[in-house]
Amino acid sequence: MMAEAVGLVNTLDNWRVVDKIIMSTKTPEKKRIFGKGNFQSLTEKIRQTAGITAVFMNVQRLSPLSERELEEAWGVKVFDRYSVVLHIFRCNARTKEAKLQISLAEIPLLRSRLKNEVANLDQQGGRTRYIGGSGETLLEVHQRLLKEREMKIRSALEKLRRKRHLLRSQRKHKEFPVVSVLGYTNCGKTTLIKALTGDSGLQPKNQLFATLDVTVHAGQLPSHMTDLLVHVRDISHPETVNQKMNVLNVLKNLQIPDRLMSSMIEVHNKIDLIDSYQFTEPSVLPISALEERGLDELKKAVEEEILNSTGKHILDLKVDLSTPQLSWLYKEATVQDVQVNADEGSAVVKVIMSTAAYGRYKKLFAGW
Ligand SMILES: Nc1nc2c(ncn2[C@@H]2O[C@H](COP(=O)(O)OP(=O)(O)OP(=O)(O)O)[C@@H](O)[C@H]2O)c(=O)[nH]1
Ligand SMILES: [Mg+2]
Numbered sequence: 001m002m003a004e005a006v007g008l009v010n011t012l013d014n015w016r017v018v019d020k021i022i023m024s025t026k027t028p029e030k031k032r033i034f035g036k037g038n039f040q041s042l043t044e045k046i047r048q049t050a051g052i053t054a055v056f057m058n059v060q061r062l063s064p065l066s067e068r069e070l071e072e073a074w075g076v077k078v079f080d081r082y083s084v085v086l087h088i089f090r091c092n093a094r095t096k097e098a099k100l101q102i103s104l105a106e107i108p109l110l111r112s113r114l115k116n117e118v119a120n121l122d123q124q125g126g127r128t129r130y131i132g133g134s135g136e137t138l139l140e141v142h143q144r145l146l147k148e149r150e151m152k153i154r155s156a157l158e159k160l161r162r163k164r165h166l167l168r169s170q171r172k173h174k175e176f177p178v179v180s181v182l183g184y185t186n187c188g189k190t191t192l193i194k195a196l197t198g199d200s201g202l203q204p205k206n207q208l209f210a211t212l213d214v215t216v217h218a219g220q221l222p223s224h225m226t227d228l229l230v231h232v233r234d235i236s237h238p239e240t241v242n243q244k245m246n247v248l249n250v251l252k253n254l255q256i257p258d259r260l261m262s263s264m265i266e267v268h269n270k271i272d273l274i275d276s277y278q279f280t281e282p283s284v285l286p287i288s289a290l291e292e293r294g295l296d297e298l299k300k301a302v303e304e305e306i307l308n309s310t311g312k313h314i315l316d317l318k319v320d321l322s323t324p325q326l327s328w329l330y331k332e333a334t335v336q337d338v339q340v341n342a343d344e345g346s347a348v349v350k351v352i353m354s355t356a357a358y359g360r361y362k363k364l365f366a367g368w
Helices: 036-048 064-074 081-092 096-123 138-173 189-197 240-253 258-263 295-310 325-332 355-364
Strands: 002-011 014-024 054-057 077-079 178-183 227-234 265-269 313-320 334-341 346-353
Touching (some): 077 081, 096 138, 189 227, 227 240, 227 258, 258 295, 313 325, 313 355
Antiparallel strands (some): 002 014, 002 054
């Protein structure tokens, strides 16, 4: 089997490969990962190369024992695939939920380390005793603490899940439309959402998997509404066609309803990086999220699609301001605009609502 050892420089939350050494190895299950000669020359190379602050072993999981032996021999931190992925996720996690997910993913790692440490203690003759008359050994105490930690994280995650569910059902009740922006990693989703919503808290990054969380933003579409998928493509990327296939494949596996698939809007992003963009596909919207080009057209197309696919109406309703009509509309529909006529004590309200909500409105205020 071939395994790769890749030297890495870790700059806070950014990994840069500085050196790549291919080594022939035995299977990682064997106690020794490298042959003796290979191991010596690799050790020399690592110790002599300036700038190596960590080594990535391209194996799924290193045993805690191998990890410690390699770290002692090389004098730097050693990561396997599992710990690298955890590290990338930890650097990118911003919301409470993402952080909790990572803590949960760390538990098996902590568990296997714990076993190894206790086995070590045993080897050194420090056989663990029962602690403080509790009838538990040291290993059992630690295992119990880990179990408790795991339960705590799981219950915190469950709480967040319930809260999100509530938010979603509240939004549904108010009939707030939802636009889902999706696309291959690094295609410009965060940049586009930022440009459309003016949310300055968002940070687009030239980095894979920068965004791990589902994010929700209050967008300013021409009529504040949607229930639609927007597929963003980096049209400047040499692999753009494969990326599109990949995304469509994922959607297929997610079994997205036909209605959403057929109304999906395809956006060609990063046209500023292309010399002369050709409008080959008429249904596609070319934009530059970065330079904020083509966004008005996109907003219009989104609004049109929503009206088509969800049957929501934009209505101008005349309301009597001495009645609860206006507050009902604020609560049950999406109010766009209110033009008050002070002399008449009335207002014309531009509102978006479903056929069902409109029916309720007419019934409720029929006599007013
Ligand atoms: N030139 C150019 N660069 C863009 C455009 N849109 C986004 N980018 C850049 O592309 C990189 C990725 O943008 P993001 O918005 O973080 O992409 P993303 O799809 O959210 O990426 P992940 O969250 O990692 O999946 C950043 O460096 C952006 O500045 C664009 O229209 N033109
Ligand atoms: Mg992103």
